[in-house]
Amino acid sequence: MISYGFCLGDPSGRYSSEDFAGAFHPVTGSGVCRWGNRFALSVEGMSATLQSGFALAFGRWLKSDGPYELLLSPGWDHGDRFDLVGVRVDLEAKRAALAVLEGAAQEPPPGFLPLYRLRVKRGAVNLLPEDVEDLRIDIPSLAQSSREGLRAYGFVTSGLDRRVEEILALGDGILQKGDRAIEDLDAAIRKAGGMPAVGELTTGRRAPQPESGWLLCHGGPVPEEYPELAALGLEALPDIRPEDPRLSTWIFAGEAQREDGV
Helix, strand or coil: CCCCCCCCCCCCCCCCHHHHHHHHHHHHCCEEECCCCCCCEEEECCEEEECCEEEEECCEEEEECCCEEEECCCCCCCCCEEEEEEEEEECCCCEEEEEEECCCCCCCCCCEEEEEEEEECCCCCCCCHHHEEECCCEECCHHHHHHHHHHHHHHHHCCCHHHHHHHHHHHHHHHHHHHHHHHHHHHHHHHCCCCCCCCCEEEECCCCCCCCCEEECECCECCCCCHHHHCCCCCECCECCCCCCCCEEEEECCCCCCCCCC
């Protein structure tokens, strides 16, 4: 069946919100827009706090002007579980909300846009930053898309598209070699008994290995279980976002100190 719109056909016809949402969703997709703090997440105890952000989900939008706290249940007695934090669109109730799906399957249910996956370990009563997996998908602004589209058009029409592909392939190869070299160097330093200094920053496409003690620099408060980092006078984690979206920056916070002091 073929359908069309808007303002075609019967001039007396009306369009519903469902019509508009259904038309815009294929264009925008679902994800997080570059507004506010893009729902950056921090954890403390069994609470997860999302910073400000604007999301498009299944043709609908949700905006949060400030921090929003979500509470998670303590860990199960019989094993680990995975919870999803994201945007839930309820078409029957005509509402959208930030929500937690406890014990979620690998694939989210219809109407749920996942932002983060949290591993809640068996018997846990305290979440750690390394328990958080970032699932956010960025939606570029129209201005950004237009700018990148015009740049790509210029390359293609000038006959440079093949050369650009070669350069990009070389760049990816160099980045991969750099990743391996950094990982090998880190492994050698650790084998020799060396440790990174608290407050040390590193930038790459993958989290440092092992990940313990490294926190993603996306803002938010310094977790209480890392007193060595707080002792440096940092009131919040740095918010460092490299221009290349393939790269991220981490800060070494030292060994996590749990409530029992271990």
